[in-house]
Amino acid sequence: MTTRVLDVPAAGTRRRRRGGVPLLLVLPFVLPALLLGGAELAVRAGVLPANLMPPPSEVARTLAWLAENGLGAHLAASTARVAIGFLAGAGAALLAGALVALDRRAAALFDPTLQALRAIPSLAWVPLLLLWFGIDELSKLVLIAIGAFFPVYTGVVSGFGGVDRKLVEVAQLYRLAPLALVRRVLLPAALPAILTGLRTGLSLAWMFMVAAELIAATRGLGYLLSDGRETSRADIVLAAIVLLAVLGKLSDMGMVALERRLLAWRDDFAGSRA
Amino acid sequence: MSFLEIVVDEKRYGERVVLKNLRLALARGEIVSLVGPSGCGKSTLLSIVAGLDKGARATVRLEGAPDGEGIGFVFQEPRLFPWLDVARNIAFGSADAPPSAAAADALLAEVGLAGYGAHLPRQLSGGQAQRVAIARALYTRPRVLLLDEPFSAVDALTRIKLQDLLARVARERGLSVLLVTHDIDEAVHLSDRIVLLDRQPGPPRTETPVALARPRARGDAEAARLKAAILAMFDLETA
Numbered sequence: 296m297t298t299r300v301l302d303v304p305a306a307g308t309r310r311r312r313r314g315g316v317p318l319l320l321v322l323p324f325v326l327p328a329l330l331l332g333g334a335e336l337a338v339r340a341g342v343l344p345a346n347l348m349p350p351p352s353e354v355a356r357t358l359a360w361l362a363e364n365g366l367g368a369h370l371a372a373s374t375a376r377v378a379i380g381f382l383a384g385a386g387a388a389l390l391a392g393a394l395v396a397l398d399r400r401a402a403a404l405f406d407p408t409l410q411a412l413r414a415i416p417s418l419a420w421v422p423l424l425l426l427w428f429g430i431d432e433l434s435k436l437v438l439i440a441i442g443a444f445f446p447v448y449t450g451v452v453s454g455f456g457g458v459d460r461k462l463v464e465v466a467q468l469y470r471l472a473p474l475a476l477v478r479r480v481l482l483p484a485a486l487p488a489i490l491t492g493l494r495t496g497l498s499l500a501w502m503f504m505v506a507a508e509l510i511a512a513t514r515g516l517g518y519l520l521s522d523g524r525e526t527s528r529a530d531i532v533l534a535a536i537v538l539l540a541v542l543g544k545l546s547d548m549g550m551v552a553l554e555r556r557l558l559a560w561r562d563d564f565a566g567s568r569a
Numbered sequence: 570m571s572f573l574e575i576v577v578d579e580k581r582y583g584e585r586v587v588l589k590n591l592r593l594a595l596a597r598g599e600i601v602s603l604v605g606p607s608g609c610g611k612s613t614l615l616s617i618v619a620g621l622d623k624g625a626r627a628t629v630r631l632e633g634a635p636d637g638e639g640i641g642f643v644f645q646e647p648r649l650f651p652w653l654d655v656a657r658n659i660a661f662g663s664a665d666a667p668p669s670a671a672a673a674d675a676l677l678a679e680v681g682l683a684g685y686g687a688h689l690p691r692q693l694s695g696g697q698a699q700r701v702a703i704a705r706a707l708y709t710r711p712r713v714l715l716l717d718e719p720f721s722a723v724d725a726l727t728r729i730k731l732q733d734l735l736a737r738v739a740r741e742r743g744l745s746v747l748l749v750t751h752d753i754d755e756a757v758h759l760s761d762r763i764v765l766l767d768r769q770p771g772p773p774r775t776e777t778p779v780a781l782a783r784p785r786a787r788g789d790a791e792a793a794r795l796k797a798a799i800l801a802m803f804d805l806e807t808a
Contacts, residue, residue, distance in 0.1 A: 465648050467621055469662040469709075479661075483652045560652040562691035 450492015
């Protein structure tokens with residue numbers, strides 16, 4: 296009879312690579328690196344036409360050039376539009392959603408109309424907004440606000456509507472006044488859905504900012520996109536796309552951080568893996 | 570007049586009458602268990618006493634207290650607010666802001682969870698969460714405690730510990746207790762009186778005094794005889 300000693304790795308050793316860098320921190324960069332490297336090689340080997348698909352190195356040079364030639368103003372213009380439009384749209388949605396969720400008469404009055412408006416693809420508003428507000432700042436801000444409004448509104452209504460009746464009953468036991476009920480029970484309980492709505496609303500705000508700037512703008516990332524197309528500068532178009540990706544990702548990371556902070560009490564799958 | 574007087578003329582859900590002509594009185598410090606088949610309106614009765622049910626034709630009078638005050642409630646589930654830590658959950662009924670941390674700490678010690686004030690509900694076991702729910706019900710210094718199958722979701726050993734906790738707290742605080750339960754052993758072990766409700770809405774089928782000395786031993790022969798007698802009365806209605 297023989298005795299085998301099993302070679303069981305100590306806990307933790309399998310999860311780290313030899314260099315000491317956790318695998319989970321490296322994995323997110325694998326696909327971008329492959330794609331960028333592949334594009335660079337393909338263009339240099341002549342597989343892809345450089346005028347349509349500039350290599351990443353050239354896009355990087357364009358970005359550096361733009362940085363010295365007014366990129367800051369473009370970024371500031373786009374970011375300010377997103378911020379103002381999102382705040383206006385999300386703020387209005389929070390108020391309207393809370394009203395509709397908490398008052399049955401308000402729900403009967405507003406919700407059917409809002410649902411009908413929601414069914415309109417938001418870009419269909421563009422011609423009307425241009426007619427009403429001209430091609431100036433206001434039409435862009437209103438379009439972004441419309442884009443941000445509906446996801447937040449839906450999140451607020453479904454969040455309040457989904458609050459556990461059993462928790463509301465506890466609040467009734469202590470005879471909480473309506474405002475205290477909202478503040479101490481309904482709002483915290485609805486917060487996950489509200490934050491999800493805000494996050495979706497923010498990403499839509501970026502989307503509608505680009506749409507607004509593509510149509511008529513003299514500054515902003517959308518303007519860079521359409522300018523690059525008109526002057527056949529694919530490198531500028533790609534540079535603007537990269538910047539949009541970075542800004543969108545940064546603002547989304549901000550929302551996720553906010554979510555983590557506010558919802559640390561949640562007992563969920565994502566939390567258990569963190 | 571008794572300490573707590575409950576008179577339910579009628580309670581319906583739509584067309585269906587669940588409670589009718591039911592009178593129940595509790596003395597100060599008395600522990601009464603409500604047993605009966607599912608759907609006989611036991612939980613509804615507790616909701617009415619707690620003032621949660623506004624649709625019933627009923628009156629509830631507690632000696633020296635306005636409507637609904639002086640009554641604590643423990644639900645079948647802990648129903649803790651997941652975003653509040655244990656201390657804030659306990660002090661939820663506090664009118665003063667910020668709530669008294671000392672009072673919450675004292676209650677935690679009383680229910681055997683000293684030092685758990687900063688924990689979140691998700692960090693508690695089922696039994697611990699129900700202890701916190703009991704502490705929350707005691708925070709407003711009630712004189713009556715209502716419990717709706719409070720220990721039905723925990724394992725047998727935890728249930729025994731929680732029953733002992735309830736018996737101790739009720740004795741030390743002189744609480745009147747109205748306990749809804751499916752567990753006849755629990756009713757016999759804890760109560761001074763067991764009220765059996767009928768499936769048909771109306772006055773209680775029977776009321777059985779439990780004259781066993783306290784503290785009560787589990788597995789007592791007299792308790793077993795009482796349990797058999799009560800179960801026999803259950804059998805009558807399914808026959």
